[in-house]
Amino acid sequence: METARLTAPPTYAGRHRAVDHDAPRVAGYEVVGPLARGGSGTVWSATAPSGDPVAIKVVPATDADDALVELAVLGRITDPHLVRLHEAVALPSGEVALVLDHLPGGTVGSVVRARGHLAAGEVVTVLSPIASTLARLHAAGVVHGDVSPDNVLLDLDGRPFLADLGVARIAGERSAEARGTEGFVAPEVVLGAVPTAASDVHALGALAWFCLTGDAPDLAGVRVRLGDLVPGLPGALVEAVEGALRLRPEGRPGADELALALFESAPAEPLLLAGGGDDVSLLTRRIRAAARAEAVGGTSGRAGWAGRLGRVGWVALRHRLARTRTWAGAAVAVVAVVSLAVAAVSWVGGLGESEPSSAPRASQASSRSPAPAPDLRLVADAPVRDPVGLVRALAAARADAWATGIAARLVEVDAPGSPALARDTEVLAGVQRARQRYVGLTFVVREASVVGEDADVVTVRARIDTGAHVVRGPRGDEPRPATSAAPVLLDLVRTGSGWRVRDVRSA
Incomplete structure (x- = not known):
């Protein structure tokens, strides 16, 4: 590099x-x-x-x-x-x-370490929306695994953002490693249990304790009561934090319940950032933030901060929290879809797996030239100039990602934030959990032609067959025959890195 x-x-x-x-x-x-x-x-x-x-x-x-x-x-x-x-x-x-x-306000950890602790209303401002975000992750079958002071980032207005999902895991995945930040890992995870939504809730409770006291909490049975350690805290806030820190996972609230409990425990207050000795800039930011909040829909407290905390009203958040409870089945559905999709090998909906195919093949005209053929993914008019060559280049990149099992390589074929990337990464997670590999599979592009253009999207109709291959896993090798695939529609977009697949649909 x-x-x-x-x-x-x-x-x-x-x-x-x-x-x-x-x-x-x-x-x-x-x-x-x-x-x-x-x-x-x-x-x-x-x-x-x-x-x-x-x-x-x-x-x-x-x-x-x-x-x-x-x-x-x-x-x-x-x-x-x-x-x-x-x-x-x-x-x-x-x-x-x-x-x-880029969140230039630093982290919750840096603010607390600079100031010593936060006020009760500031804790509501920072952690209630983070709890709501955790609830949504849990409903999608994802456990964060490292909710900690330096993984909650801030913008210059003090609005919080949850970061570092790279240490997260799909629900049900087992690992010999206990991951997380010391002092914020749930006791059952320290003892070797698989991280769960309940362990994320414990970590958030530990983060709230840290924000209010400046230190991570001791284990239950050893630590003093939060209300005794910090006199004058609202009783409802103490109860919400202590509930999240219960020793037994089944005794803790869900992340959605914790979000609502935190929000109702005290009036929200703007978070005062700490930034070196520049008190003037901090005060200016706070005045600007208060002015914006007043313009959005209130003069102080919860009303003024409702628009800032989530760019939606807190009334909407209440409804969203209520809906989150019904999303629990979605996590099961996600895992089920991943399991069922592992066996699919055609490029319909992004569910194929393969060993590396040959390098992207150039057209016959360019193959006669001594110069290396250009990567058609980088050619602006590639869908019109050589749609077959472009699809071959994308298929080769996708084959490489599936062969190595490195999700990072999917960015060479799928567009950021696209349905194709979401499906490919979910299915690849299932393949890795099953400890399977797809050996000898190749994609063969039989035909490709542009059938539509809409704004920034070019739709290519393609037929991509799969060759004979072997699924290798813990139970041995399972031969799979070659198959001829039905035509598919590839929605292609041009990103800063070249042409990528946004979605795959049946033709």
């Missing part, structure tokens, strides 16, 4: 080894400097081609599972308090660069 002279901070947080990394070179982005190292990668500040600031997280190739989950979650879940994924770029080294929102 071509690198710059910038070097990341010297240590990793979380479960990874301390490793020095040079700044990556990501096409179109200017890397400014290191921000931090987290549980699932090194984070750099950068400038996008538009001039906007972004954060680039570089995930090592050895942590492909982490990238898999992060791409899957950020590709299919939209939430106002979840860090947004702009683009993912595979690097020559096998690493992947995730281009994310």
